Amino acid sequence: MQTERTLNTRRKLLDAARAEFAEHGIAGARVDAIAAASGVNKQRLYANFTNKEGLFSAVISTAYEDLGLHVPVPDSLDSARRYVGDIFDYHSKDPTLARLIAWEGLHYGSQGFPDQQARAAYYEAKCAKLDEALGGIGRSETAHLVLTLIAVATWPFVAEQQRALLTTRDAHPNALRETLLRQGAAVVDAATARDQEA
Known part of the structure; x- marks a missing residue:
């Protein structure tokens, strides 16, 4: 102990x-x-x-635990539609996890990395919970959805130089967040609509 x-x-x-x-x-x-x-x-x-x-x-395992505490996996369609905003808010307060993920990708590339199995289990559980919340759209579709939502919310903190260049004319301080939130909701709606059409 x-x-x-x-x-x-x-x-x-x-x-x-x-x-x-x-x-x-x-x-x-x-x-x-x-x-x-x-x-x-x-x-x-x-x-x-x-x-x-x-x-x-x-460090990165602890950072993921912190993210999970502050941004729980959506448990409904409404919370899934808000998920990009929740992730964006988390990174706005502390962008270090986004940077750690970027550095990890640059360092290891497509090679294996320490604790890869634990991270895979983390994402598997996350996708299973979201899939259930969305009524069972399928594990592959849910995994693609999670990757897309994370990318939409996190990229502005990974490529801060692009964010600075592309948002200099924003009149409203929350303009980027609102745009990304709409985009995230649209992606969720498209994923759930595709399942209903099938």
Whole structure:
């Protein structure tokens, strides 16, 4: 059983590492910088996480847990239609998960990555819950829907330079969110309508 002190050390390391990895990626992140920012020596870091990739894996797993707490999987058609807005709001408050996902993709590409099976199980459960909420549109269709909704909501935080270039003329501060929310709702409506036509 982990002591309060051990849990506190782990939390400090994860918080510092999340900021460092979000800023510099897996290859560019420095263990020295993470240790200094956390106030924990490198030996404790390696004792807790073995290596830098193990630390990144723990960081991204913790970030996904946080997302799940703040943005639950939709349990109805109405909440599915609002899902893009909920994801957008989450990333607006803390864009680090979007950056971590982008860095992970750049680092590993199509190769396997640590905790891939756990992540696959996470998405399988997410898709199963959403499929049930939408009345059973099919697992493949639901998986494509989840990927599309995540892409719509998250891309502005992955490609911040594009967002800056393309939204400079927005008169209303929530214009982008409202547009993406409409697009997400339209995608959900199209997916559920296709199932009804079949």
